[in-house]
Amino acid sequence: MEETEMATTLGEIAEKTLDIVKEREEETMEEEEKVEVNAAEGGGSEEEGASEDDGAEFYSNAELIGFCSADSESLKTLKNLAVRRGGSLTIPCFYDEKYKSDRKYWCKVRDWINCKIVAYTNTSGRTSVTDHPTQNMFTVELKSLQDSDSGYYWCVVEITGGSDDCDYVYLIVSSDPAVSVMNSSVNGQEGGSVIVQCFYSAEYKKEKRNWCRFKDKCFLGGRTNTSQNSAVLVTDYGKGSVSVEMRGLQKSDAGWYWFSAGDVGVTVHLTVTERPSKETTCSGTEKPKESQQFCLSHN
CATH class of the missing domain: 2.60.40.10 (Immunoglobulins)
Incomplete structure (x- = not known):
């Protein structure tokens, strides 16, 4: 994904987030005015009650x-x-x-x-x-x-x-979150792959869906090469589900990711472990069992 496209994607999310914050602040100001009127009429304030909370x-x-x-x-x-x-x-x-x-x-x-x-x-x-x-x-x-x-x-x-x-x-x-994932924590081995199943509600069908690595980059539909050997394949079925496949995993791929639809997201943590060594045995068939020699090969 090009850096300019990634910046545009993150910018849109940030802009929508700011709109939500402003809307919440306006609602809060209205509530504060009600509290002030209530206090002036002798009804006390919310702060007085809150200070006694446990x-x-x-x-x-x-x-x-x-x-x-x-x-x-x-x-x-x-x-x-x-x-x-x-x-x-x-x-x-x-x-x-x-x-x-x-x-x-x-x-x-x-x-x-x-x-x-x-x-x-x-x-x-x-x-x-x-x-x-x-x-x-x-x-x-x-x-x-x-x-x-x-x-x-x-x-x-x-x-x-x-x-x-x-x-x-x-x-x-x-009870019906805007976005969700099948598993919020996934594990894979070096050189292997993992699949993350993501879901979004009907109201977000027209919103842009993203699979992002925190403080790094976002991946849209299709295949994106993340390094020489690893890649991310995002398949959006358009029916409330998105499949994210990460192939050729490397240790550097481990970390925090998030799936989002519009301005709402959910976190996923990826752990990448070392690929287990492959053990083979070499033995002299004509030698007694106690004197057989063994060798190990590692991939």
Whole structure:
């Protein structure tokens, strides 16, 4: 795929994402006006009730903007992700080398007013955050997701003595997600191939479908050579399903990918293992069993 075409594809996705954010912000402003009127009439505010929620940590709207550098290129994740109700999802958050030793956390935004820290690095439970410093990334694993888990979240790197670094993602949980995959984690061997089955709902039939590698490139329909020996073959059946076949796998192909329809995506992790060595035996048939010689050949 040409670089100009790839840039256009990612640009369209970014533009649609921005439209969604603006729309959500307008809705939030309307809600805030209602809260102010309610408070003026003696009804209290949402913030008063939120501060008592299980002792969770919150930030005011002003602090949310100030404590977090959301326009930074030092921390990046995906923007709009879909998952089926009751399912699980793993979200990768990539950071700069300088953040290897800093603590990371996952934060849920509430109406752009309050931010609740859900989990810190190396915690476990329904939400777990795991740091992978050798890969300059941390992952957020979400389990048993329900509709109430939908909303905006932040991948955050905690910066001592300064503003934290972050990037947001919008999560949509529903009984019929816009996009989904058969398996969110696939394994293959060097030189082998893997197939990922992807699905999209009828409302996204006219939207452009993409298979992308995070922070790298996107692949449209047809065959794309990714290196001297590996290739990606994307077959769009046009009936709610897309098949992605990755052939001639190499170790460098391992990592995070995502399938998207329009501006909504779902993550897939690919693991590539070494091809097992092929063992053959060479023996002298005329020698006693205990003195037979063996040799190994490796491909």
